[in-house]
Amino acid sequence: MNPTTTGPGNGHSRAAGRGGAARREPFGVRLRRAMDTRGPLCVGIDPHAALLADWGLGDDIAGLERFTRTVVEALADRVAVLKPQSAFFERFGSRGVAVLERAVAESRDAGALVVMDAKRGDIGSTMAAYADAFLDPSSPLFSDALTVSPYLGFGSLRPALDRARASGCGLFVLALTSNPEGAEVQHAAGGDGRTVAATVLGHLARENAGEEPLGPFGAVVGATLGNSLAGGTDVDLDIGGALLAPGIGAQGATAADLPRVFGTALGNVLPSISRGVLKHGPSGEALRKAAAAEARLMAEALA
Numbered sequence: 072m073n074p075t076t077t078g079p080g081n082g083h084s085r086a087a088g089r090g091g092a093a094r095r096e097p098f099g100v101r102l103r104r105a106m107d108t109r110g111p112l113c114v115g116i117d118p119h120a121a122l123l124a125d126w127g128l129g130d131d132i133a134g135l136e137r138f139t140r141t142v143v144e145a146l147a148d149r150v151a152v153l154k155p156q157s158a159f160f161e162r163f164g165s166r167g168v169a170v171l172e173r174a175v176a177e178s179r180d181a182g183a184l185v186v187m188d189a190k191r192g193d194i195g196s197t198m199a200a201y202a203d204a205f206l207d208p209s210s211p212l213f214s215d216a217l218t219v220s221p222y223l224g225f226g227s228l229r230p231a232l233d234r235a236r237a238s239g240c241g242l243f244v245l246a247l248t249s250n251p252e253g254a255e256v257q258h259a260a261g262g263d264g265r266t267v268a269a270t271v272l273g274h275l276a277r278e279n280a281g282e283e284p285l286g287p288f289g290a291v292v293g294a295t296l297g298n299s300l301a302g303g304t305d306v307d308l309d310i311g312g313a314l315l316a317p318g319i320g321a322q323g324a325t326a327a328d329l330p331r332v333f334g335t336a337l338g339n340v341l342p343s344i345s346r347g348v349l350k351h352g353p354s355g356e357a358l359r360k361a362a363a364a365e366a367r368l369m370a371e372a373l374a
Protein backbone atom coordinates (compact mmCIF):
# COMPACT_ATOMS: atom_id res chain seq x y z
CA MET A 72 0.00 0.00 0.00
CA ASN A 73 1.31 3.38 -0.93
CA PRO A 74 0.28 5.75 1.88
CA THR A 75 0.82 8.76 -0.37
CA THR A 76 -1.71 7.61 -2.96
CA THR A 77 -4.55 10.08 -3.26
CA GLY A 78 -5.78 10.01 -6.85
CA PRO A 79 -8.39 7.67 -8.23
CA GLY A 80 -6.87 4.22 -8.46
CA ASN A 81 -9.98 2.63 -9.83
CA GLY A 82 -9.98 3.79 -13.44
CA HIS A 83 -12.87 6.09 -12.64
CA SER A 84 -12.67 9.86 -12.89
CA ARG A 85 -15.08 12.58 -11.87
CA ALA A 86 -14.95 13.83 -15.45
CA ALA A 87 -16.48 10.59 -16.63
CA GLY A 88 -19.04 10.81 -13.84
CA ARG A 89 -19.72 8.13 -11.25
CA GLY A 90 -21.61 6.03 -13.69
CA GLY A 91 -18.97 6.83 -16.28
CA ALA A 92 -20.12 8.06 -19.66
CA ALA A 93 -16.69 7.04 -20.95
CA ARG A 94 -16.00 3.33 -21.28
CA ARG A 95 -14.65 1.91 -18.04
CA GLU A 96 -11.56 -0.28 -18.14
CA PRO A 97 -12.34 -3.94 -17.46
CA PHE A 98 -12.55 -4.82 -13.78
CA GLY A 99 -9.66 -7.30 -13.91
CA VAL A 100 -7.36 -4.61 -15.34
CA ARG A 101 -8.41 -2.11 -12.66
CA LEU A 102 -8.11 -4.66 -9.86
CA ARG A 103 -4.64 -5.83 -10.92
CA ARG A 104 -3.43 -2.23 -11.06
CA ALA A 105 -4.97 -1.38 -7.69
CA MET A 106 -3.38 -4.42 -6.04
CA ASP A 107 0.00 -3.65 -7.60
CA THR A 108 0.03 0.04 -6.71
CA ARG A 109 -1.85 0.13 -3.41
CA GLY A 110 -1.02 -3.34 -2.10
CA PRO A 111 -3.02 -6.56 -2.20
CA LEU A 112 -5.60 -5.85 0.48
CA CYS A 113 -9.36 -5.60 0.71
CA VAL A 114 -10.72 -4.05 3.90
CA GLY A 115 -14.30 -4.91 4.78
CA ILE A 116 -16.69 -2.28 6.10
CA ASP A 117 -18.66 -4.34 8.59
CA PRO A 118 -20.36 -2.13 11.17
CA HIS A 119 -21.15 -4.86 13.70
CA ALA A 120 -23.19 -3.69 16.71
CA ALA A 121 -20.25 -4.77 18.91
CA LEU A 122 -17.82 -2.63 16.91
CA LEU A 123 -20.11 0.39 17.09
CA ALA A 124 -20.14 -0.05 20.88
CA ASP A 125 -16.33 -0.46 21.00
CA TRP A 126 -16.00 2.78 19.06
CA GLY A 127 -18.28 4.56 21.58
CA LEU A 128 -21.09 4.83 19.04
CA GLY A 129 -24.76 4.00 19.31
CA ASP A 130 -26.26 1.04 17.50
CA ASP A 131 -28.33 3.47 15.46
CA ILE A 132 -28.24 5.38 12.20
CA ALA A 133 -26.00 8.14 13.60
CA GLY A 134 -23.52 5.52 14.81
CA LEU A 135 -23.62 3.71 11.47
CA GLU A 136 -23.08 6.99 9.63
CA ARG A 137 -20.10 8.03 11.79
CA PHE A 138 -18.48 4.59 11.68
CA THR A 139 -18.78 4.34 7.91
CA ARG A 140 -17.57 7.88 7.26
CA THR A 141 -14.53 7.30 9.50
CA VAL A 142 -13.52 4.15 7.62
CA VAL A 143 -14.03 5.68 4.18
CA GLU A 144 -12.15 8.88 5.07
CA ALA A 145 -9.28 6.91 6.61
CA LEU A 146 -8.84 4.24 3.95
CA ALA A 147 -10.48 4.95 0.59
CA ASP A 148 -7.55 6.96 -0.73
CA ARG A 149 -5.05 4.19 0.01
CA VAL A 150 -6.38 0.61 0.09
CA ALA A 151 -6.95 -1.25 -3.16
CA VAL A 152 -10.45 -2.44 -2.31
CA LEU A 153 -13.16 -1.63 0.21
CA LYS A 154 -15.87 -4.24 0.71
CA PRO A 155 -18.99 -2.98 2.47
CA GLN A 156 -21.03 -5.80 3.95
CA SER A 157 -24.55 -4.91 2.86
CA ALA A 158 -26.24 -6.78 5.73
CA PHE A 159 -24.95 -4.34 8.33
CA PHE A 160 -26.51 -1.44 6.43
CA GLU A 161 -29.76 -3.18 5.45
CA ARG A 162 -30.54 -3.86 9.10
CA PHE A 163 -31.19 -0.12 9.50
CA GLY A 164 -33.66 -0.08 6.59
CA SER A 165 -33.76 2.65 3.99
CA ARG A 166 -31.64 5.06 6.04
CA GLY A 167 -28.95 2.41 6.37
CA VAL A 168 -29.02 1.81 2.63
CA ALA A 169 -28.63 5.58 2.11
CA VAL A 170 -25.44 5.44 4.24
CA LEU A 171 -24.26 2.55 2.08
CA GLU A 172 -24.94 4.48 -1.12
CA ARG A 173 -22.84 7.41 0.09
CA ALA A 174 -20.04 5.10 1.22
CA VAL A 175 -19.88 3.43 -2.18
CA ALA A 176 -19.82 6.72 -4.09
CA GLU A 177 -17.29 8.41 -1.79
CA SER A 178 -15.00 5.37 -1.73
CA ARG A 179 -14.97 5.20 -5.51
CA ASP A 180 -14.38 8.95 -5.80
CA ALA A 181 -11.36 8.56 -3.49
CA GLY A 182 -9.91 5.86 -5.72
CA ALA A 183 -10.79 2.59 -3.97
CA LEU A 184 -12.49 -0.19 -5.87
CA VAL A 185 -15.72 -1.17 -4.16
CA VAL A 186 -16.78 -4.81 -3.90
CA MET A 187 -20.35 -4.92 -2.65
CA ASP A 188 -20.64 -7.95 -0.40
CA ALA A 189 -24.34 -8.72 -0.82
CA LYS A 190 -24.07 -12.37 -1.92
CA ARG A 191 -27.02 -12.20 -4.28
CA GLY A 192 -28.29 -15.25 -6.13
CA ASP A 193 -31.71 -16.05 -7.63
CA ILE A 194 -33.45 -17.24 -10.77
CA GLY A 195 -32.15 -15.52 -13.89
CA SER A 196 -34.98 -13.00 -14.29
CA THR A 197 -34.46 -11.80 -10.71
CA MET A 198 -30.67 -11.83 -11.14
CA ALA A 199 -31.25 -9.28 -13.90
CA ALA A 200 -32.80 -6.97 -11.31
CA TYR A 201 -29.84 -7.49 -8.96
CA ALA A 202 -27.59 -6.60 -11.89
CA ASP A 203 -29.65 -3.41 -12.34
CA ALA A 204 -29.19 -2.62 -8.65
CA PHE A 205 -25.45 -3.12 -8.34
CA LEU A 206 -23.89 -3.21 -11.79
CA ASP A 207 -25.80 -0.58 -13.75
CA PRO A 208 -23.82 2.67 -13.81
CA SER A 209 -27.00 4.69 -13.23
CA SER A 210 -27.86 2.89 -9.98
CA PRO A 211 -27.20 4.60 -6.62
CA LEU A 212 -25.55 1.37 -5.43
CA PHE A 213 -23.36 0.96 -8.51
CA SER A 214 -20.22 -0.86 -7.39
CA ASP A 215 -17.08 -2.13 -9.09
CA ALA A 216 -17.96 -5.71 -8.23
CA LEU A 217 -20.59 -7.77 -6.45
CA THR A 218 -20.43 -11.03 -4.51
CA VAL A 219 -22.91 -13.60 -5.84
CA SER A 220 -24.06 -17.08 -4.89
CA PRO A 221 -24.11 -19.80 -7.58
CA TYR A 222 -26.32 -22.26 -5.72
CA LEU A 223 -29.30 -21.75 -8.01
CA GLY A 224 -27.02 -23.03 -10.76
CA PHE A 225 -24.13 -21.13 -12.36
CA GLY A 226 -26.29 -20.41 -15.41
CA SER A 227 -28.72 -18.43 -13.27
CA LEU A 228 -25.96 -15.83 -12.87
CA ARG A 229 -25.90 -15.14 -16.63
CA PRO A 230 -27.63 -11.72 -16.45
CA ALA A 231 -25.11 -10.56 -13.83
CA LEU A 232 -22.16 -12.00 -15.77
CA ASP A 233 -23.26 -10.21 -18.94
CA ARG A 234 -24.03 -6.94 -17.17
CA ALA A 235 -20.76 -6.96 -15.27
CA ARG A 236 -18.77 -7.44 -18.43
CA ALA A 237 -20.67 -4.71 -20.26
CA SER A 238 -20.20 -2.24 -17.38
CA GLY A 239 -16.50 -2.95 -16.77
CA CYS A 240 -17.44 -4.54 -13.45
CA GLY A 241 -16.67 -7.84 -11.80
CA LEU A 242 -18.31 -10.60 -9.82
CA PHE A 243 -16.95 -12.70 -6.98
CA VAL A 244 -18.73 -16.04 -6.98
CA LEU A 245 -18.88 -18.11 -3.78
CA ALA A 246 -16.81 -21.24 -4.35
CA LEU A 247 -15.13 -22.36 -1.12
CA THR A 248 -16.34 -20.12 1.66
CA SER A 249 -14.45 -19.43 4.86
CA ASN A 250 -17.06 -20.87 7.23
CA PRO A 251 -16.83 -24.53 8.32
CA GLU A 252 -20.45 -25.24 7.29
CA GLY A 253 -19.71 -24.47 3.64
CA ALA A 254 -18.05 -27.83 3.00
CA GLU A 255 -21.28 -29.84 3.15
CA VAL A 256 -22.49 -28.09 -0.02
CA GLN A 257 -19.27 -27.07 -1.72
CA HIS A 258 -17.44 -30.40 -1.36
CA ALA A 259 -20.50 -32.44 -2.36
CA ALA A 260 -20.18 -34.29 -5.66
CA GLY A 261 -22.62 -33.77 -8.52
CA GLY A 262 -23.86 -36.33 -11.03
CA ASP A 263 -20.58 -36.11 -12.97
CA GLY A 264 -18.59 -36.92 -9.83
CA ARG A 265 -17.07 -33.44 -9.60
CA THR A 266 -17.40 -31.37 -6.48
CA VAL A 267 -19.70 -28.37 -6.57
CA ALA A 268 -16.71 -26.11 -5.89
CA ALA A 269 -14.74 -27.54 -8.82
CA THR A 270 -17.75 -27.10 -11.11
CA VAL A 271 -18.16 -23.44 -10.08
CA LEU A 272 -14.43 -22.76 -10.52
CA GLY A 273 -14.48 -24.47 -13.92
CA HIS A 274 -17.29 -22.17 -15.07
CA LEU A 275 -15.28 -19.15 -13.92
CA ALA A 276 -12.15 -20.30 -15.76
CA ARG A 277 -14.17 -20.58 -18.97
CA GLU A 278 -15.75 -17.14 -18.49
CA ASN A 279 -12.30 -15.56 -17.94
CA ALA A 280 -10.56 -17.34 -20.82
CA GLY A 281 -8.32 -15.02 -22.82
CA GLU A 282 -8.64 -12.08 -20.41
CA GLU A 283 -5.41 -10.45 -19.22
CA PRO A 284 -4.05 -9.76 -16.65
CA LEU A 285 -7.15 -10.94 -14.75
CA GLY A 286 -10.60 -11.75 -15.99
CA PRO A 287 -13.59 -9.96 -14.48
CA PHE A 288 -14.92 -13.00 -12.64
CA GLY A 289 -13.35 -13.97 -9.35
CA ALA A 290 -14.09 -16.61 -6.77
CA VAL A 291 -14.51 -16.38 -3.02
CA VAL A 292 -12.10 -18.86 -1.44
CA GLY A 293 -11.62 -18.66 2.30
CA ALA A 294 -8.14 -18.18 3.75
CA THR A 295 -9.31 -20.56 6.48
CA LEU A 296 -9.20 -23.71 4.32
CA GLY A 297 -5.88 -24.91 5.71
CA ASN A 298 -4.63 -28.09 4.03
CA SER A 299 -8.01 -29.07 2.63
CA LEU A 300 -7.00 -28.30 -0.97
CA ALA A 301 -3.57 -29.94 -0.75
CA GLY A 302 -3.64 -32.91 -3.11
CA GLY A 303 -6.45 -35.33 -3.73
CA THR A 304 -9.09 -32.75 -4.64
CA ASP A 305 -10.50 -31.82 -8.03
CA VAL A 306 -10.31 -28.10 -7.20
CA ASP A 307 -8.28 -25.93 -9.59
CA LEU A 308 -7.87 -22.36 -8.36
CA ASP A 309 -6.20 -21.19 -11.58
CA ILE A 310 -9.34 -19.55 -12.92
CA GLY A 311 -7.73 -16.52 -14.59
CA GLY A 312 -9.53 -14.24 -12.14
CA ALA A 313 -8.96 -12.94 -8.62
CA LEU A 314 -9.49 -15.06 -5.53
CA LEU A 315 -11.14 -13.03 -2.78
CA ALA A 316 -9.87 -14.55 0.46
CA PRO A 317 -11.87 -13.67 3.57
CA GLY A 318 -11.28 -15.27 6.95
CA ILE A 319 -8.08 -13.49 7.96
CA GLY A 320 -8.07 -12.05 11.47
CA ALA A 321 -11.31 -12.60 13.38
CA GLN A 322 -11.96 -16.00 11.75
CA GLY A 323 -8.48 -17.24 12.60
CA ALA A 324 -6.53 -17.33 9.34
CA THR A 325 -3.27 -15.39 8.97
CA ALA A 326 -1.09 -14.20 6.11
CA ALA A 327 1.12 -17.24 6.72
CA ASP A 328 -1.76 -19.52 5.68
CA LEU A 329 -2.05 -18.05 2.19
CA PRO A 330 0.73 -19.97 0.37
CA ARG A 331 -0.55 -23.28 1.77
CA VAL A 332 -4.17 -22.62 0.79
CA PHE A 333 -3.62 -21.05 -2.62
CA GLY A 334 -0.49 -22.75 -4.01
CA THR A 335 0.21 -21.76 -7.61
CA ALA A 336 -2.72 -19.33 -7.66
CA LEU A 337 -1.16 -17.20 -4.92
CA GLY A 338 -0.42 -14.26 -7.22
CA ASN A 339 -4.13 -13.71 -7.88
CA VAL A 340 -5.22 -13.67 -4.24
CA LEU A 341 -6.94 -10.63 -2.77
CA PRO A 342 -6.82 -11.09 1.01
CA SER A 343 -9.79 -9.58 2.83
CA ILE A 344 -9.98 -8.44 6.45
CA SER A 345 -12.84 -6.69 8.21
CA ARG A 346 -12.84 -6.85 12.03
CA GLY A 347 -9.07 -7.37 12.14
CA VAL A 348 -8.62 -3.82 10.86
CA LEU A 349 -11.83 -2.20 12.12
CA LYS A 350 -11.07 -3.10 15.75
CA HIS A 351 -8.31 -0.45 15.64
CA GLY A 352 -10.86 2.40 15.29
CA PRO A 353 -12.24 4.91 15.94
CA SER A 354 -8.94 6.70 15.33
CA GLY A 355 -8.48 7.24 11.60
CA GLU A 356 -4.71 7.21 12.07
CA ALA A 357 -4.86 3.85 13.86
CA LEU A 358 -7.04 2.43 11.06
CA ARG A 359 -4.53 3.64 8.48
CA LYS A 360 -1.61 2.10 10.38
CA ALA A 361 -3.43 -1.20 10.79
CA ALA A 362 -4.36 -1.36 7.11
CA ALA A 363 -0.81 -0.45 6.05
CA ALA A 364 0.64 -3.17 8.31
CA GLU A 365 -1.79 -5.76 6.93
CA ALA A 366 -1.09 -4.72 3.34
CA ARG A 367 2.65 -5.19 3.97
CA LEU A 368 2.12 -8.61 5.55
CA MET A 369 -0.11 -9.73 2.68
CA ALA A 370 2.33 -8.49 0.03
CA GLU A 371 5.12 -10.45 1.71
CA ALA A 372 3.01 -13.58 1.95
CA LEU A 373 1.98 -13.37 -1.71
CA ALA A 374 5.46 -12.54 -3.06
Ligand SMILES: O=c1ccn([C@@H]2O[C@H](COP(=O)(O)O)[C@@H](O)[C@H]2O)c(=O)[nH]1
Binds near residue numbers: 188247248293317322
Ligand atom coordinates in the same frame (compact mmCIF):
# COMPACT_ATOMS: atom_id res chain seq x y z
O1 LIG B 1 -16.66 -17.06 2.61
C1 LIG B 1 -16.89 -15.92 3.02
C2 LIG B 1 -17.50 -14.96 2.24
C3 LIG B 1 -17.67 -13.71 2.75
N1 LIG B 1 -17.29 -13.40 4.00
C4 LIG B 1 -17.52 -12.01 4.49
O2 LIG B 1 -16.26 -11.39 4.74
C5 LIG B 1 -16.33 -10.64 5.95
C6 LIG B 1 -15.39 -11.25 6.96
O3 LIG B 1 -15.31 -10.44 8.10
P1 LIG B 1 -14.17 -10.66 9.24
O4 LIG B 1 -14.55 -9.65 10.27
O5 LIG B 1 -12.84 -10.35 8.59
O6 LIG B 1 -14.30 -12.04 9.70
C7 LIG B 1 -17.78 -10.64 6.38
O7 LIG B 1 -18.44 -9.54 5.81
C8 LIG B 1 -18.31 -11.92 5.77
O8 LIG B 1 -19.71 -11.84 5.49
C9 LIG B 1 -16.68 -14.34 4.78
O9 LIG B 1 -16.29 -14.11 5.93
N2 LIG B 1 -16.49 -15.59 4.26
